[in-house]
Amino acid sequence: MTKISRRTLLRGLGGAVVGLPILEVMLDSHGERLVEASAGSMPTRYALLFAGQALGGDNYEQNASRIAGTSFTEDGHFIAPPQQGTGYDITTPLQPLADLALVGDYSIVSNMRIPFNATNADGGAVPSGGAFRDFHGGGCSPLLSGTRSTAASFTCNGPTSDQIIAQMCAGETTHRDLVLRAQVPFYLTGYDHSGRQYISYTGAGSSGRVEAQTSPRNAYMALFGSFVPPDDLEAQAILDFNLRSRRSVLDLVGTSRQRLVNNVGSFDQQRLERHFDEIRDLELRLAATPPDATGECQKPADPGQDPAVGGDNPGSGSDDITSPSTGYSGEHERARVMCDLIHMAFVCDLTRVATLQITAFQSHMSALAVSQTLGYAFYADLHELGHNGDVNNRGQKAVSLMLQWHISHYAYLLDKLKNTPEGAGNALDNSVIVFMNEAGHGLQLNDASSLWQTHSVQNMCMLIGGRAGGLTPGRHIRTSGAHPAQALISAMRAAGNPGDTLGEVTGIIPELFG
């Protein structure tokens, strides 16, 4: 019998205390959970990683590329391999997964498409679950929420998959969700994100948007600031003092609620109510007992100060990027830390739902710094790389290399979960981790006639990782034009969501479950 502290025992018996870690001592010999009468199995985690780019370059077929000034045709760069099932060829974007021996831990779902009306571009003519005929904005709502878009704006018209799962798990953990974004500014001089920075919605419209945390350090402090070694009495006492004083501060802020809210107009009232609600929720989170750092649940290394926020690109993002330090804020390091945090937040059961928007929709992050780590030099931003690239680099391989970089973060997270023992298996067995990107590569959505365009909702792919809920990963599933929301519905089902709809889309990808 492993020794168990009185504090842990009390918490375990309490059942309702938030922030309960999965303790080895509470599992039976088969790795099933012994305590917590309401739950018969391990908590299931749902994470969604997003890349703000398409799958191929404008006017380049899937085997056509130009790299370092040389044009060539070569297969193997488009994400979906030619073979289906297992044993497929590893394509350029998937290489980080193969490098970490994760090929058996995710499935590729390919050849998906969002419907659109090729003969009528009016908002009223958009089919159910379909895209308004304007990229980029038109693809946002059907992709993330399964609900049709009727205008060009980057706004979902219904809740997104992660928020449906978060609602399902509400109250089970200290943090309802963990919504993160690695790309900080928009980087295109003279413009701003204007909605491109959201992939998480609690409901329809701009009021449903969930603001992402973009500071790795702040995310770290919010999740793990209260973790101190249980046997360090001094650290415990200082923590106790700090938490009490911080709560008193928040409490004092809250006392002015009535005075202010009752005396302003309705618009300011809503804003102030929200401010005070968030202050109160923060106070509750600070009051929640943090889990002991026990077993696999350990305080992650302090990420330190955030990488500096970079300035805008010096020009329009094609050929005129000359320095790796503009249009870039250390997104690579930011995304890595955020994956570390998602991993440990899941392992410590601080939250069960996470989203990481690695890059924003229509991302203008400079590709230079990242391409240099891969042995190339793309003098373009991510968005331009898909269109005009720079004069020497464009087309399928250039786009796929940047997709590979995005997927390297996905691979990093899968690997960490897989290498975290949990019960009889590992944490990835109890997780479903989705990788999605913004667009496919095919018929242009706007004109419905140009071929091989990045502004396309055809030929879309997703990666569904983990083994939660009966997922049987390891395959390439080529659908016959499934809606991408169906891949999300499948992932939601794996995470325990009983329904089979997301917005206006119904049905799962059955092959994901064997």
Next chain:
Amino acid sequence: MRDLLGDDTRPATRFLISDQYTPYDNDISLQAPSEALITSLEIMAGDVADRLVADVARRDAIVPCTPTGPGDTDCLRQFTEEWVARAFRRPLAPDEVDAFLGLQAFATEDNAYVAADFYTGVNLIVRTVLQHPDFLYRIELGERTDSDGVLALNDYEVATRLSYLLWATLPDDALRADAAAGSLTTAQGRRAAAERMLDDDRAKLQMRRFHALWLGHRILPQSAQLVSAFVQETGALIDRVIFDEPQSYYGLFTMRETYVDNFLADHYGMPRPAGGAGWVAYDDPMRGGILSHGTVLAAFAKFADTSPTQRGIMIRTRLMCEEIAPPPPTVDTDDAPGDAEAVCKFERYSQHREAPGCAACHDGMDPIGFGLENYDMQGRYREHDEGLPECVIDGSGALPSGLGTFSGPSQLADRLIENGYVESCVMQQFYQYALGREVDDIEQPVVDQLVEDFRAGGHDIRQLLLGFVTSERFAHRRELRISP
């Protein structure tokens, strides 16, 4: 934060959502609290307060007394009454002060691991303020008047309005003294305060800031050296026309000379100024005023060149205050326009003129931009398209609806002035900036009256600002209902 605590690390840049420009960065309908924001704010407040109490010089600059010990209530009370009132931009009620003093219990706590320390109380009060709506938002309560839905602001609320309008920061000691004396609810009191404030450099910075947001050059896609020179050039013109040699605001658009240093003079191909920096007369007759500046000409570029369409949109929306419908969805605006086979830019834009579905709108935009085509995206004069001597730029332009033709920035400014756009549109834009939201129908007559006053006063911005803050309206607010 800098003015209140002497903290110039700009700590909020780490987490604040990036501004959205409509074109101003203060649109209230786009600013909402969220879990991410409040979480980050609490962490930042802790960082800032910890840094403050660790920095004895800065700490002593805001704590007005030397405490006798951790439990010196009088000293903490004095700090609260002075510093918190400054942050809240109003005096505190006695029960509010007492509530803050409750935090002193942490300073005196008998704790084996945490030493008693007076400045723990200061730290916690600073944290509270930095998360407090009274500090974070400009909340105007006011008192009901006989008119339905109209509320009279108190002196401190008026002081805050004045200060953020003219200086973009919180009231200074003198303005707070004016408020305490009750003079800001009178027209003459506001005029006196505003006159003093307009003589301060902070007013210059604020006017530069307004123009940069309005005309779209807060950030420019050019090298830091060039941007800095451009910004200096435009700033000097704004300072001169509004503050240093007060004159008709039209001077901003018609000035026949410009402020350059040797670097910028060489860049433009102008004679160098005497002494390395100064005013140099234009020898190019097509140049004149702010529309000839690199700030304006470098903005609104696209596809690595000037964009006649984008420049046309800029003139129509920012200087004529007109709306332009978005392009139809079937147009992919990420694609450069027109026929890729055409060599010269004017020909590449022919589709905009010739396709019936395009011309209806583009005829109101592109001809404006083509009238500025002799000036590249770095503000330099050019005879022909970049690297294409055969593509000689015609450089003639036209405003829509028969409002006149022009060649180059100077004549464009003349056409805009003649047609009354500058005087009405700058008022519209400034009022939107002052409100932090779009002007609504009820307020439109106010703007129209301001335009009248502006015209009657010889387009003197300084007089107009004084008239604006002196008006009764400035000391009142209307109950606002807009949907988020």
